[in-house]
Amino acid sequence: MSVLLEVIATTVADARVAVQAGADRLELVTAMGEGGLTPSVGLIEAVVAAVAIPAATVPVNVIVRPHSRSFVYDADDYAVMLRDVRAFKAAGANGIVIGMLNADGEIDRDGLARAIDAADGMVITFHRAFDESRDLREALDVLLGFDAVTNVLTSGGKPSALHAQATIRELVRQARGSRCTVLAGAGLTVDAIAGFVSATQVEAVHFGSGVRVGSNGLAPVDAEKVAQVRALLKAMPSAAQGG
Template sequence: MLLEVIATCADDIVKANSGGADRIELVTGLQEGGMSPSLGLLEAAVNLSAVPVNVMIRPHSRSFHYDPDDLRIMIKDIGAVRRAGAAGIVIGALQENGRVDKDTLKRLLEAAEGLSVTFHRAFDETRDLDEALDDLLAFPVDRILTSGGKPSVLQAMDTIGRLVKRTQGTRLRILAGSGLTIESLPEFIMKTEVKEFHFGRGVRAGMLATGQIDPELVRRIKQSIGQ
């Protein structure tokens, strides 16, 4: 069982590590769904964290459809991630028809060779989750961050469970995120058999994007998923 925690600043990184997080997802603009962090924050995160840091590569929050200028920026950001020594990247790209943008994804993955790759919750906005999963199985992507196409994973436990079963025996893992709480974890784990968990607001004061990470809550969640 693995616990990933979103960090948006140096203080988040220290507190997430203190609470026992297994991996950091580094972003800025959490209230906008997460965007690429600054170079300074990226370098600080790698230096401060004792656990792997995966970095969001998202140049804007308008959509998950990217033009050639966006793509050039994303490739440069992936280069910065590699030079900083981070463990991986978090990416996603869609065509305007809601299907995975295979051409853009291919370009990003070429730049990311050697880095761990998460396809983020753009997956939840695809026109068909099973079609999107089929598309991603053809690429060297390590995991999909998803809420099962719903605002909360707790509304999509059957879907999450199906995606977990479909990825068994493949390189892809399902990373469940959005709406999880420490209280909901036992039933969620039992019904879905998920092994990786993603927490953002759920480990912050007041369950707010602007709240500080509570290391004790991170610790309790880590203990809960390990039981």
């Protein structure tokens, strides 16, 4: 089985191009320059409809992040987030991408539990709030205790995942055998991806700027780059065969 390729989409056109070029899954966001914020229900409905190809519907996971100030949320933030989670399920999202910390830099377990409850069976990706947690190994242990969390998006605590290969490999080892996949993202490039996957043994990768025109986060998705990454990942031996 080849490594899963998730691509960030910010528009319906992005979503169509990414899927046609070989993306296995989409993360739908707005405001990519701020690390991704909650998109509108209208955009979600339009993207879900656009990628509902017969016999090959691509899952659309939607970020739930009301602002970019921090990952520590107050009661009002949670009220908004939980309303969004319920709305996104109704809009046809496959899952949500969410993350929350407490003031001590630990996973906010209560907040996560409330989000899971609101998700009502949708899969959960815990996003890069994880990278701002005080202790990555400890944070992953907490997340492994939540069956609904099926992915943890991480750059290994560094601005670029390419600079945290040893850490990511350790996290992959820690999660092995669980329901949760380490989804490596941030700073990945077409040129570096094969070596990165080989070094870390990740089973899923997440691309944003790296598969956009000019590697610019505000530019459209580049079909050729997505296709290149897809081909490189397909050509690799299964991560399960690695050490």
